[in-house]
Amino acid sequence: MGAGQPQEQKTTYREAMREALREAMRSDDRVFLMGEDVGRYGGCFGVSLGLLEEFGPERVRDTPLSESAFVGAGIGAALAGMRPVVEIMTVNFSLLALDQILNNAATLLHMSGGQLPVPLVIRMTTGAGRQLAAQHSHSLEGWYAHIPGIRVVAPATLEDARHMLAPALADPDPVLIFEHGSLYNASGELAPPAAPVDLDHAAIRRPGTDISLITYGGSLPKTLAAADELAADGIDAEVIDLRTLRPLDDATITASVARTHRAVIIDEAWRTGSLAAEVSARIAERSFYELDAPVERVCSAEVPIPYARQLEEAALPQTSDIVAAAHRAVD
Amino acid sequence: MSPARGTRTGKTSPTSKSAKKPEKKATKKAVVNKQSTKTRRPTDRSATGHRVDLLEAMLRIRRFEERCVELYSAAEIRGFVHLYIGEEAVAVGVNEALNPEDAVVSTYREHGHALARGIPAEAVMAEMYGRTTGCSGGRGGSMHLFDASRRFYGGNAIVAGGLPLAAGLALADRMRAHPRVTCCFFGDGAFAEGEFHETANLAALWNLPLLLVCENNLYAMGTGIERHEAQTDLAMRTASYGMVAWAVDGMDVEAVEQAARRACEAIRAGAGPHFLELRTYRFRAHSMYDPDRYRDKAEIERWKGRDPITRLMDRMREDGEPADKELAAIERRVTNEIAHAVTAAEEAPEEPVADLLRHVTSASAEVS
Numbered sequence: 130m131g132a133g134q135p136q137e138q139k140t141t142y143r144e145a146m147r148e149a150l151r152e153a154m155r156s157d158d159r160v161f162l163m164g165e166d167v168g169r170y171g172g173c174f175g176v177s178l179g180l181l182e183e184f185g186p187e188r189v190r191d192t193p194l195s196e197s198a199f200v201g202a203g204i205g206a207a208l209a210g211m212r213p214v215v216e217i218m219t220v221n222f223s224l225l226a227l228d229q230i231l232n233n234a235a236t237l238l239h240m241s242g243g244q245l246p247v248p249l250v251i252r253m254t255t256g257a258g259r260q261l262a263a264q265h266s267h268s269l270e271g272w273y274a275h276i277p278g279i280r281v282v283a284p285a286t287l288e289d290a291r292h293m294l295a296p297a298l299a300d301p302d303p304v305l306i307f308e309h310g311s312l313y314n315a316s317g318e319l320a321p322p323a324a325p326v327d328l329d330h331a332a333i334r335r336p337g338t339d340i341s342l343i344t345y346g347g348s349l350p351k352t353l354a355a356a357d358e359l360a361a362d363g364i365d366a367e368v369i370d371l372r373t374l375r376p377l378d379d380a381t382i383t384a385s386v387a388r389t390h391r392a393v394i395i396d397e398a399w400r401t402g403s404l405a406a407e408v409s410a411r412i413a414e415r416s417f418y419e420l421d422a423p424v425e426r427v428c429s430a431e432v433p434i435p436y437a438r439q440l441e442e443a444a445l446p447q448t449s450d451i452v453a454a455a456h457r458a459v460d
Numbered sequence: 461m462s463p464a465r466g467t468r469t470g471k472t473s474p475t476s477k478s479a480k481k482p483e484k485k486a487t488k489k490a491v492v493n494k495q496s497t498k499t500r501r502p503t504d505r506s507a508t509g510h511r512v513d514l515l516e517a518m519l520r521i522r523r524f525e526e527r528c529v530e531l532y533s534a535a536e537i538r539g540f541v542h543l544y545i546g547e548e549a550v551a552v553g554v555n556e557a558l559n560p561e562d563a564v565v566s567t568y569r570e571h572g573h574a575l576a577r578g579i580p581a582e583a584v585m586a587e588m589y590g591r592t593t594g595c596s597g598g599r600g601g602s603m604h605l606f607d608a609s610r611r612f613y614g615g616n617a618i619v620a621g622g623l624p625l626a627a628g629l630a631l632a633d634r635m636r637a638h639p640r641v642t643c644c645f646f647g648d649g650a651f652a653e654g655e656f657h658e659t660a661n662l663a664a665l666w667n668l669p670l671l672l673v674c675e676n677n678l679y680a681m682g683t684g685i686e687r688h689e690a691q692t693d694l695a696m697r698t699a700s701y702g703m704v705a706w707a708v709d710g711m712d713v714e715a716v717e718q719a720a721r722r723a724c725e726a727i728r729a730g731a732g733p734h735f736l737e738l739r740t741y742r743f744r745a746h747s748m749y750d751p752d753r754y755r756d757k758a759e760i761e762r763w764k765g766r767d768p769i770t771r772l773m774d775r776m777r778e779d780g781e782p783a784d785k786e787l788a789a790i791e792r793r794v795t796n797e798i799a800h801a802v803t804a805a806e807e808a809p810e811e812p813v814a815d816l817l818r819h820v821t822s823a824s825a826e827v828s
Contacts, residue, residue, distance in 0.1 A: 161635070187635060192662070193658070193661060193662060193665065195658035195661065195662060197624055197654065197655050197658055198623075198624045198627060198655065198658030198659050198661070198662045199624070199662065200624070201621075201623070201624020201625050201627065201628060201655070201659070202624050202625075202627045202628035202631055202662065203628060204624070204625050204628055205565075205613075205624065205625040205626060205627060205628020205629040205630070205631065205632065205642075206628040206629070206631050206632040206635075207628070208613060208625070208628070208629060208632075209563070209628070209629045209632030209633065209636075210632060210636075211631075211632045211635065211636075213628075228618055228621060228655075229621070229624055229625075232616075232617075232618050232621055233616070233621060233625055237606075238819050238820070238821070238822065239599055239819045239820055240596060240599055240600045240604040240606065240614070240615065241596050241597075241599075241600065241604070241606035241608065241614065241615075241819075242594070242595075242596040242597020242598070242599050242600070242606070242819060243597065243818065243819040244596070244606050244607070244608040245606060245608055245613070246822050277820045277821075278820055278821060280821075300822075301822040302821045302822050302823075
């Protein structure tokens with residue numbers, strides 16, 4: 130690559146998120162970050178490390194452990210013209226702010242007859258895999274995807290971690306960003322962006338012709354690994370990263386199933402009432418006559434996520450589970 | 461934190477002479493700010509004119525809601541309708557201290573706040589009717605009145621749900637160095653919610669320009685304050701967060717105005733959040749559905765004896781002001797205004813069902 134050409138650079142998911150925040154705060158003085166330990170501590174997951182030094186305590190604002198108050202304060206600040214990025218440590222804790230997210234953030238625009246848009250971004254971690262037991266390990270983003278009035282996104286790649294925040298901040302409505310805890314240390318070459326991240330469309334991460342593996346967030350690496358294994362078995366799997374969980378990109382899913390005629394949905398949430406259930410229902414509604422096999426789902430076991438390593442691993446969707454489900458659909 | 465700041469209420473006598481009997485019953489250790497219950501005597505015509513304005517503002521709310529009772533009984537308006545009758549002095553007195561650029565956050569018992577804030581009766585009534593001309597386009601109804609142009613952020617039906625929102629509006633002003641006040645109304649029931657305490661902590665911690673106005677009407681829905689609060693002295697409790705907190709007679713519009721003005725001046729000067737506990741009473745049940753079995757009739761009658769409207773008129777008479785003549789003129793004006801609002805609401809168009817999904821997201825705002 131010659132001089133002056135955009136260089137691919139080595140980075141981690143964590144650094145990519147941090148760089149996105151830095152860019153947002155540099156380019157718009159209405160943007161500020163608020164949450165538990167985001168300032169002096171540098172962020173519970175290290176995402177905001179160094180931002181306090183650059184932007185000061187007014188814009189990198191440590192909050193008390195008061196999820197409802199600081200999420201609500203984010204809503205109020207957004208109504209008053211600011212562009213807050215609120216960090217909630219985990220989706221488990223976001224339940225303490227669910228009233229504000231659902232009854233205010235998602236609802237004010239409609240209840241006010243269009244007068245009060247809420248341009249708020251809420252970031253939080255989700256998912257299991259780090260032996261943190263039940264109250265730090267659940268995947269509840271599907272619950273949020275149930276709610277009209279908000280956008281729910283899940284960056285699964287370095288590129289999305291780096292480039293999803295800007296369009297989220299540009300959205301006039303509340304956007305919830307779910308970052309899977311197991312992705313923060315993911316590292317690789319960050320390609321320069323070809324185009325801004327499109328929050329309306331799913332991404333085909335691996336084209337294929339034999340089966341559609343539909344997933345998002347922390348399950349994407351496992352699903353890509355499964356696709357590699359399947360390729361070795363002579364099965365050409367297409368991997369779809371939903372990327373945006375609300376609104377769902379029906380068109381990409383439907384087009385993929387029309388090509389492959391088989392689908393497996395991989396979702397770390399519990400199967401019952403999950404986003405996987407929603408995607409599955411939509412395939413049944415829209416693509417029933419395209420299907421050559423029943424839709425398969427790979428989800429977490431219906432158990433509060435346990436601490437013990439072997440139990441936690443058994444509870445979560447693993448690459449081998451995805452491969453097995455694909456074989457059931459194809460064979 | 462200097463103890464003087466947190467114990468500001470302690471300067472006043474805990475057995476204030478101005479505390480009337482019904483208040484004593486509900487709040488055993490009343491901490492009423494003496495100064496704020498003293499009434500300023502008008503010395504010139506402009507003070508008289510101001511009292512006339514206060515009277516008109518309170519009567520507008522009273523007559524609007526009396527009409528709502530009739531319309532609800534006639535099934536013209538539906539949903540939950542929470543009446544403010546008896547509490548008018550609170551909305552009117554506090555609003556006098558606010559500027560147009562200040563923000564107001566309200567609850568589901570908000571007709572009074574909305575009208576005092578200057579939202580036309582026509583827009584509020586049309587909202588009760590669910591019409592497109594309503595101040596929330598018919599999507600909010602009685603409990604969710606909004607008016608962005610008047611910085612009226614409504615209309616929250618979760619008792620403490622507006623408090624964090626108000627802190628955020630105030631935070632934005634503080635970060636932008638706007639010398640504005642955000643005023644948040646809520647009831648005594650909100651004291652049992654964590655959101656009140658989270659917000660009080662945050663507001664004091666961050667020195668936010670926030671006026672917390674507790675309408676202590678002694679009941680959280682149908683549960684009396686002595687049955688829902690371990691400590692019924694709300695001003696004292698809030699002072700413990702390190703903010704100035706006053707308890708004021710909420711049935712005296714002039715006392716309310718005076719206290720709110722003092723608080724707003726201090727907030728604008730950078731003194732941080734202030735809390736007013738306004739001791740008031742709703743003459744009607746919690747909502748139109750409520751059979752009101754939990755209250756003693758004698759208690760209601762006793763409070764009706766302190767009706768803020770009659771009280772102001774009596775005071776005007778005492779001072780030799782032409783209250784009766786003014787009252788007749790005001791009554792005519794207000795009656796016409798509300799009759800017009802009802803007619804306009806009845807004639808206003810309904811939003812087509814095809815527009816159902818409008819305003820779910822901004823992208824759907826223009827869908828038709």
